[in-house]
Amino acid sequence: MSNVKFQSIIKEIDEKKVITKKSGYLDVKKYLTHTRKYFKKKERYHRYKFDDKDIIIENNEIRLKGFQAKHIVMCIGIDQKKINLFNKIDINEVSGNSILAELNYSIKNIINNKISIVNTSKNIFHIGSSYNNGSDNIGHSKILDDARKIIKKKLIFKKSFFGIRSSSKDRRPIVGKHFQLKNLYIINGLGSKGISQAPYCSDKLFNYIEKNKQIDKEININRFKT
């Protein structure tokens, strides 16, 4: 980190820590609420749970019953396993927990030391996450223990969250076009960094569909072609 390349982002550095000049986090709930509102206003948002029987395949094209679209992009996370498409792609579950906890003071910095500790409002901290191969909920006790070791102050547990990430065999995103159906695409396998990687992957897929630009080989679905 002492490398000159990182000088512009480092505020302070010693053997124990690095403090960067800037950092931030995305309030995903808020972001999704506002995005939904934006697209609803434009009449471009429909809430709809489809299953196998809604899928119509004709002339190498896919349609979803009741919807007219030039292109269909599937971004349905781990539920992709339940839908009879993209069967050649191995998608695995990686479960995880995060927690909300209370501390009697606030911290300006985001702490990142295996887990992240983010002071989201007043004395409330969002702390996470754990990783577990599979879909079991192994609970939040380890996160709380780890956070207490880092903070070394009284931390009061408030709430736990559980989720299942969808991960690829090589732990990289899966972006691209179905091997047979010419109007079907996918973004999946975003693993533990879906919030950070989704904008990059969406941009790559958009440019592939609309401008015929290649998708990086590291994230391209074609790496699973046999």
Ligand SMILES: Cc1cc2nc3c(=O)[nH]c(=O)nc-3n(C[C@H](O)[C@H](O)[C@H](O)COP(=O)(O)OP(=O)(O)OC[C@H]3O[C@@H](n4cnc5c(N)ncnc54)[C@H](O)[C@@H]3O)c2cc1C
């Ligand atoms: C505990 C935990 C902490 C995390 N922390 C971070 C982090 O700090 N930073 C980060 O970048 N990432 C983080 N992630 C990872 C991130 O949440 C995921 O990578 C991301 O949510 C994947 O997005 P996705 O859209 O591919 O799938 P999902 O978020 O799973 O979304 C899929 C959506 O498709 C819908 N769907 C499924 N089936 C159907 C169907 N048949 N019809 C209609 N809709 C359907 C689902 O309801 C869901 O809304 C974390 C994950 C967990 C579990």
